[in-house]
Amino acid sequence: MSNVSRISLTPNWQLLVLSNGHGEDMIAVRILEELQQQSNPPEIFALPLVGEGRAYQKLGIPYIGSVRTMPSGGFIYMDNRQLMRDVHGGLLQLTWSQIKAMRRWVSSQKRLGNKIAILAVGDIVPLLFAAFSGANYAFVGTAKSEYHVRNEAGLLARKSKAADWENFSGSIYHPWERWLMSRRRCRAVFPRDSLTTKILQQWPIPAFDLGNPMMDGLETTFSSQRFYCADVQQQELARPLNVTLLPGSRTPEAYNNWKIMMIAVSALMASLQKQDAAINTSKSVIFLGAIAPGLDCKILCQTVQSQGWQIYPESPVPLSDPNALIFKQKDAYLLLTQQAYNECLHWGDVAIAMAGTATEQFIGLGKPAIAIPGGGPQYNPAFAEAQSRLLGPSLILVEQPAEVAKVLPSLLKNPDGLQLIAENGVRRMGKPGAAQRIADCLQERLGMGHGA
Template sequence: MNAEPGFLLISNGYGEDLVAAHIALKLRERLPRACVAGFPTVGTGAFYKNMGVDLAGAGATLPSEGFVRSISDFTKDVKHGFFPETFRLGRRLRQAAGAFDYLVPVGDAYILLFTSLFTPHSAARKIFVNVQTSEWYGSHKPFKQHYSFIERLWTRRCSRLVYVRDRRTMDFLHRRGIAQARCCGNPMMDCFTVHERAVLPRDRSIVGVLPGSKQEAYDNLKVVFDIVRLMAKRKQINNYAIALSPQLSVDKIACAYSLQPAITGTDTGLPAGDRRLYTRFSMKDNPSEIFISQKIFGDILNESIAFIGTSGTGNEQAAGMGKPVFGFWGRGPQITEKFMRAQKRLLGPSLILSPPDPELIANCMTELLCDKERLEEIALNGRERMAGRGSIACMVDEMIRYVKHTLNDE
């Protein structure tokens, strides 16, 4: 055994990879001699690699990309080898896990069950971080939204330390006999950085845009730019900052919506090749200015007064920063009416949900942005439901205390 215990973080989705990678970095910071690695069960683990976290293995890329929304999605995965690949993945995980003292499954209850079936580690050697399930959904839908009876059963039996994303869910589990449930906050709120000084121009109000990370974002942006034009005609907000995923193309958006590059915002404190933080675009026959960036997601969250959002995690993070999110559904595959209505239950008044009707959304924005009392209520609501800045440091410190305690008992 190493001088310090080893940790293997096992995740089952891209958002889960991001959380797990941040936990890994914090563990490495607190325990410099510990062996810490990641094991993504979906995809190749790009977040781990980009953040300098070693991989002990990786999973396959199935059509659903770990985001199973329907029987149809599951059927496609089955046709592409879901069952044989699951068993091959389980064997690889078992081989990798042998080199680590503690396993940290990150995701939903499925990844805890999967880890428990394929590894010999006891419940005391598994620390479960559930970043998906929340009682704020007000749903009885198992996995992703609600802790069903069967999930509570194997959670109780498979892990002696369980982290959930909000206190409401922790209280629910305590009432159901899972005393080991803990809450430090939503770790997704720790997965972005904010500069100490303002990055975007400070002499204007800016509305952020969160189009999501999948290809459907290009179509959803058509509604966004229609809203921008309507708000300009009303002489309302004229400045927008689009937080664009690295998986999407700035040039494609500029071409599709006739945006003209005006100026590039830079940070002279960064290395020469990395100073470009955003590009400012102008619109034809429209006074609005559009800032597009693939680097300052956290600053856009922090500096915008409100958001137009067709994102999953991004909408939640914006709400967690106390900002109102004007959301609408598209044609999918992710941002469907069903998905957005579930997110509305999760976020409550922080998400102002509408059909993809630019006129209706512009009316909602005009009304709400002048209502200070509602804005204050929305800020409090979002921070309560999505609270989590500093949660990963809190979790890791508790994990280390737990590990020392269990090692002493052994």
């Protein structure tokens, strides 16, 4: 083979992706899928800093270093005990080995004369790795948003004096994080929403408002139905109420969350049946359980059946999942599906939520969610409270599962409030297509353009 043909087959640039969590891995993969469709895509490598990074496997992206699942599963947010568990589980040794792996990769690529870049997805940890790699880099900030401390009207009122620390320098991103984002080799920063981008642009940071990849890939063949239409009362009488259940994906936490949610479901059914009896009507309710593929549905079914639900042979709504489990109790149906996640999001009028990413995606579709803080390690009271600030009026927190029965009916009787919630969700989570927009920008800033 001639040198000319060999050069033409060689990628023009090499990209190393750093991410620190399952959700971050998924966001990275959405961007990489779009990047691979570019006319001159990079050769891509990955280094998942937390977990095993299985999301990269479907794209055939090789790892450059060790991967390992820590005891916390990556959920150390606001929980020092989880952090200590990870330290005892070898976190420091793993981190050091990953730093050395990144340095080896950078050095080897430079020796080969390749043009290299790094994409950091997550929080300050991958950003730090990227900043000290010696290569040009870009950052997708998934963990922080200005909505944690403010909305468009100004700073949020906070109960704790310690909360002032979050915004002590005028941004949710602290000065040392902004320093890392303002280095010459940092070619692009992609905050998760417009408000955060606007704040970061006050400093010499190349921040681009291109949207949130979390809202990509949620398409469904079924149209969504919502309450906040002009004929809301007619619709409420004509069709069932669809309630999406989001218990999370981490075991064993999700099983405990499911038990709590089933208490809320039973209380809600009892409340609705009492209302129907008072006005001599009967309204069907459909509960859509969006179950992560890694969960054991047998365990969930035991909880369902202990609450009086019976197996039913036919689904009340069209689902693309032939293996969905259907239950019935009086005029209510409960579906468990591990394949029709998008349909659960689009069909639901409201969600009962104890999840991270799934809750944000549901709200991003313009729908309200009622959240019940659990025992953690992920969906604990601290996480739920922070998520309620992030999502604003679209997320309603209750302390006890039985309170869902009081909150949900009043929520759905307020079409003006639901319209505000719809607009708020789209504003805070962004419109679909962010992954492609970010990929186009990466190609320009890290790849063939911008003197990279």
